[in-house]
Amino acid sequence: MFKPIILVAKQTYRSHIKTRGFWLMVLSPLLMAAVFIGIAYAVVSMQSNTTPNLAVVDSPDISRILKADKQTLKVNISDIKNEDDAKKALKSQKIDGALLITHSGYQLLTQPKSEQIDTQVLSAILKNQQVQLKARNLGLNAAQTADLLRPVEIKTQVYQPGKTSGNNEGANYGLSVGIGIVTMTLVMMYVSMMAQEIANEKSSRIMEILLAATSPAAQYFGKILGIFALVLTQVVIYVVSGTAAIQVLSDNDIVKMLQKTLDGVTVPFVSYAVVFILSAVLLYLILTAIIAALINDQSQVQQAIQPMTYLAMFGYLVSFFLTAMPNNLFIQISSFVPFVAQSTMPTRLALSQVDWLGAMMSLLLTFVAIIVLGYFGLRVYARNVLSYSDENILKQLVNNLKK
Amino acid sequence: MLEIKAVTKKFGNDIAVDHLNMVLEPGRVMGLIGQNGAGKTTTFRMILDFIQPTSGSILWNNQPIDLKAKQRIGFLPEERGLYQKITVEEQILYFAELHGMRRSDARQALMEWMKRLDVVGKVTDKVQKLSKGNAQKVQLIASVIFQPEFVILDEPFSGLDPVNMSIMMSEIQRLRDQGAMIIFSSHDMNNVSHISDDLTMLKKGKTVLQGGLKEIRERYGRTKLYIESPLTMSQLRSIPGVTQVTAQENGLLVELADENVGKVIFEKATANGYIPAFSQQPPTLDDIFRMEVAADV
Incomplete structure (x- = not known):
C-alpha cells in the first residue's frame, strides 16, 4: 500500500522539481525581494550622500x-x-x-x-x-x-504573560498580514498545480493506465504527498535563503529595522505559525484533489479551483481586520475554523488574545479536518476519477455527498 | 486462467453487460468484438476493477483480481494518453515501477523495446516531440514493458498506420507465444481473424457468439463459393439454393442458402472437365459480424 503511494509521490515531485516553471515560481519572489531591497538600499545610500x-x-x-x-x-x-x-x-x-x-x-x-x-x-x-x-x-x-x-515619554508595551519582550502593534499587523500573504500565495501556487496535474491525467486518460496498476488511494495520497513535498521544498528554500540573507546583511539598516520590528517573535511562535500554515496548505491540497477528480478536461481547472481561491482570500482579508478588531466575535470564531484559522490564530496568539491551549486547539481542529477530509475525500476521488460527467462540478460534488 | 462467470453490469436501468461468461487461458488470444456500446470497454473496466459488476464474478487463477494481481496486467486503454511534457524514459520507468518492475531493469528493457519497435527518437525526448506513430509505439511499450501475464488491449489497432498495425499484431503474437493471455477488442474483423484464437461477440451487452474462430466460421457452413467456370451469372442464379451472384475478379462469388448446393454447382461446372477455380468457404468473420449485427437479438 505504501510503496505505490511513495512511487506516485516521488514521480509527482520529480516531474516538477526538474521543470523551469517550478524554479521560476520559487525564485521569482526571492528575486523580487532582492530587487526591492536593492532599490531601497540604493535610495537610502544616495540620500545619505547628499546632505x-x-x-x-x-x-x-x-x-x-x-x-x-x-x-x-x-x-x-x-x-x-x-x-x-x-x-x-x-x-x-x-x-x-x-x-x-x-x-x-x-x-x-x-x-x-x-534636498x-x-x-x-x-x-x-x-x-x-x-x-x-x-x-x-x-x-x-x-x-x-x-x-x-525633558520630553514626555510614553512607553507602549502590550501586556503578555510569560513573555519578556512585547511585540509592538506594527509588528503584529505585519505578522498577521504576512501569514495571510504567505498562506494565500502557497495555496494559489500549489492548488492550481494540483488541479492541473489531476485534470491532465484524467483528461488524457493516463489515469486509466495508472489505475490499472495501482489503487485510487495510491494516486490520491501519492499526489497530495508529492505536491506537499514541493511546498516543503519551497518553504525550506525561503527559510534558508532568508536566514543566510540576514547573516550576510546583518549590518544593513533595513535588516536591522526588520529584526527590531520582529524582536518579540519567539521560536515556539514561529514554529507554531509555520506548522499551521503548512497544515492549512495540506488541507487545501486535499480539497483540491477531491474537486479536481470531478473535472473532465483542462478547461475546467480554473472553475474548479475557484472555491479554494475564495476561501484562501477570505482568510487573508480577515487577517487585515484582526489587529483593529481583536474582540470581534466573528474573528474569534474564525480563528478556530479550518481553512481560515491559519490566517487569524497565530496572530491572535501573538497578540495574547488567546493562550497556547486555545491556539493548540485550533491547530488540532485543522489536523482533524485533514484526517476527516482526507478519508472522505478518497471515496469521492475513487468514485469520480474515472467517470466523466457532463454535470457541473458543484452539482457532482453535492451528488457525491448524498451517496 | 481468467474466468468470467455470469457477469452482469447495470447502469441504472440500462444493462451494459448481460450474463457474460468467458474463459481465457494462458497462451491464447481472445478477440472481443461488437459495435460501439456493445459492452466491450465495460467488460475491461470490470476486469481491471475500475467498476464492480452488478452480479457475477471475475476470477484469475481462482482468485478475485486484487491490487497485486493488477500489477501483472498490462493495459492499453482505448483513448491513448501519455504525459506530453515528460520524457519517454521517465514515464515508461514510472509505469514500469508501478507494475513492480525495478527501475534499472526497466531502463534496460526500454532500450530493447525502442530498438525492436524501431522508435524514431531518443528516450530523453519529451513525448510531445514524437510523431503520432512513434507515440503509439511508446504507448504499447508502456503497457507491456514489465512482461505482463495478462494483457488487455482496448481497440489496439484504432488510428494505427499499416506499418504500426503489423507491428502491433506481431507483438501481440509474441506476447502470446511467451505465454501471456491476451484479450483485445476491435472493429477490424480482418485483424481479429488474423490473431485471435477465440472470439466473443457482444451485442447490446448480450453474448451472441463465442468459441474458437475456426469453429464459429464452420458453424455457419461453407456457404460462400468462388468459381471460375463456363457457367454464366444467369445460369448460376437459376440453380435452386443460390441466393446471390456477384462478379469478383476473374470469376463469380456465389452465396448459398445451404452448403450442399455447392456439390450441384461443382457437377454442372465440371461437366466438360477442368475449371481453374472452385473454392467453397465458410463466411468470413466480417460477414458473420454483419449478419449478427443485422439480426435481432
Missing part, C-alpha cells in the same frame, strides 16, 4: 546653535549676510534652504530642487533654544531649565 545646505540669514547666534546640533539635523550650516544674497544663492541652487529670522518667528526659504530638510527637527531645536532663552529671562536655574525641557 542639504542650509544658510542662516544674518544671525550668528542661531547659526552657532544649529551648528552644534548639526548631527541631529543632518544639514550643513552656513552663514549668509542678507535675504537678497540668500535668494540669489537659492536661485543658483548653491543652497537648499535659507533660514530667516522674522519678527513673528522663523521662515524657511527653499527652492524647487532642494529635504527635516523641519520637525529644525523647529524642535529652535523651540528648545527659545524655551532656554525664556527660562533664563524668568530666572530659572540650569536644573529647572533641564526639567522644563
